[in-house]
Amino acid sequence: MDYNWDWSVLFCTVADDDIGCNQPYFYWILSGFRWTVSVAAAAWVIAFTLGSVVGILRTVENPILHGIATTYVTIFRNIPLLVQMFLWYFVFPELLPKEAGDWVKREMPLPEYWTAVVCLGTYTASRVAEQVRAGINAITQGQRYAAMAMGLRPTQVYRYVLLPISYRIIIPPLTSDFLGIFKNSSLALTIGVLELTAQTRQIEEYTFQGFEAFTAATLLYIVVTAIVMTFMRVVEGKFRIPGMISLGAK
Amino acid sequence: MFSNFDFDIIIKSIPFLMEGMGLTLLLTFTAIVGGLALGTVLALCRLAPFKWLSFAAGTYVNFFRSMPLILVIFWFYFMVPFIVGRPVGGFYSVLVAFIMFEAAYYCEIMRAGIQSVRTGQVYAGQALGLTYKQNMRYVVLPQAFRAMIPILLTQAIVLFQDTSLVYVVGLRDFLVAADIVANRDNRLIEMYMTVALVYFVLCLLGTLGIRKLQNKFQTG
Numbered sequence: 001m002d003y004n005w006d007w008s009v010l011f012c013t014v015a016d017d018d019i020g021c022n023q024p025y026f027y028w029i030l031s032g033f034r035w036t037v038s039v040a041a042a043a044w045v046i047a048f049t050l051g052s053v054v055g056i057l058r059t060v061e062n063p064i065l066h067g068i069a070t071t072y073v074t075i076f077r078n079i080p081l082l083v084q085m086f087l088w089y090f091v092f093p094e095l096l097p098k099e100a101g102d103w104v105k106r107e108m109p110l111p112e113y114w115t116a117v118v119c120l121g122t123y124t125a126s127r128v129a130e131q132v133r134a135g136i137n138a139i140t141q142g143q144r145y146a147a148m149a150m151g152l153r154p155t156q157v158y159r160y161v162l163l164p165i166s167y168r169i170i171i172p173p174l175t176s177d178f179l180g181i182f183k184n185s186s187l188a189l190t191i192g193v194l195e196l197t198a199q200t201r202q203i204e205e206y207t208f209q210g211f212e213a214f215t216a217a218t219l220l221y222i223v224v225t226a227i228v229m230t231f232m233r234v235v236e237g238k239f240r241i242p243g244m245i246s247l248g249a250k
Numbered sequence: 251m252f253s254n255f256d257f258d259i260i261i262k263s264i265p266f267l268m269e270g271m272g273l274t275l276l277l278t279f280t281a282i283v284g285g286l287a288l289g290t291v292l293a294l295c296r297l298a299p300f301k302w303l304s305f306a307a308g309t310y311v312n313f314f315r316s317m318p319l320i321l322v323i324f325w326f327y328f329m330v331p332f333i334v335g336r337p338v339g340g341f342y343s344v345l346v347a348f349i350m351f352e353a354a355y356y357c358e359i360m361r362a363g364i365q366s367v368r369t370g371q372v373y374a375g376q377a378l379g380l381t382y383k384q385n386m387r388y389v390v391l392p393q394a395f396r397a398m399i400p401i402l403l404t405q406a407i408v409l410f411q412d413t414s415l416v417y418v419v420g421l422r423d424f425l426v427a428a429d430i431v432a433n434r435d436n437r438l439i440e441m442y443m444t445v446a447l448v449y450f451v452l453c454l455l456g457t458l459g460i461r462k463l464q465n466k467f468q469t470g
Contacts (some may be wrong), residue, residue: 079411079449081411094439183319200324226316
């Protein structure tokens with residue numbers, strides 16, 4: 001392979017005055033990494049909350065609530081994430097009433113960032129919902145009946161019996177969903193968020209030394225994945241219910 | 251907003267969109283075939299009795315599974331021409347990226363499928379006097395494939411959706427074709443909604459088909 005590796009490129013100062021900064025390219029990678037983490041973290045809040053609600057609704061008997069939750073999952077799982085990103089960014093503001101649409105387009109702070117967060121959050125929510133549903137369905141019916149026999153109301157059955165067990169069962173698949181959001185946040189570059197992958201691409205364009213930047217980004221992604229996996233394995237061990245094996249949904 | 255929704259532009263651009271869909275499907279199928287081939291080799295390596303071989307395959311899988319697909323596409327988009335020594339065109343570079351990336355996921359599906367066959371079955375085969383090869387051929391693999399096929403097909407649908415990411419290198423697939431029309435005629439809403447609808451219908455049909463197949467396997 002005929003490539004001149006030049007690692008110093010990451011540490012040399014950006015000479016271009018047009019972009020108004022005076023710092024090594026390595027800072028671009030760090031700044032991109034911060035955006036990646038920030039998009040992923042904010043999107044996970046939406047994914048976890050919304051996904052839990054939808055997942056729980058998929059296990060209730062009320063046909064309307066059940067139908068709404070199923071429709072949600074079907075829609076969000078069958079459209080490519082990139083297309084969803086474009087729908088949120090270009091189409092969604094047009095569907096809103098005029099004032100609200102204008103606000104989104106002109107006055108909303110950090111429009112690309114929040115669009116990416118909402119898109120990733122709602123998309124991953126459909127995956128989290130499937131895990132939550134699988135977790136609840138994995139619990140033997142006897143637990144539910146026992147809870148009802150003790151006189152608990154339906155919400156209490158979920159709050160005190162079903163959910164505490166199911167969340168512990170689904171820690172491993174939820175971890176991989178979280179890592180999924182972390183990796184998928186790279187799609188935010190298509191609407192202009194300068195996250196980690198976008199920054200490496202930009203360094204490639206400025207210096208033609210792309211492989212150094214790609215390597216740095218790859219290492220960052222791998223390190224974060226390893227840290228999250230190790231941490232979650234500890235968490236899983238801490239919360240394990242004796243005598244139960246964990247199982248994930250596909 | 252639907253008052254000036256322009257259906258004409260959709261109908262007029264159908265031939266152009268179909269070309270894009272052709273590339274999407276071509277990329278999907280070739281990536282599935284290549285990914286399955288490499289994935290099978292990886293799965294065999296992972297289950298092989300040699301420690302270093304299964305370690306190498308495991309490292310490969312973990313490496314690709316912790317990287318975003320877009321970054322993998324960038325890597326190979328720039329690297330393949332360097333390795334080959336001449337420009338090869340975006341399609342082949344991206345195809346290599348998809349095959350390498352998908353192989354990691356296919357490997358895991360196959361490994362899980364083979365390991366899902368209960369050990370009692372293997373012992374029963376051995377007790378009947380089957381050789382290792384016969385045992386694999388007649389006892390383990392048929393059951394493993396039955397467990398794997400729905401998941402492999404689901405992964406194929408995921409791959410079909412993921413091919414839209416070639417957008418980042420500007421390969422003219424279905425989404426990019428629609429994007430070109432959208433920007434040329436300033437009809438973003440019409441085009442993006444069409445793209446979403448087409449993907450949705452195709453993926454939904456695929457999902458329903460897989461579910462039907464799954465039921466057949468379970469009762470059969």
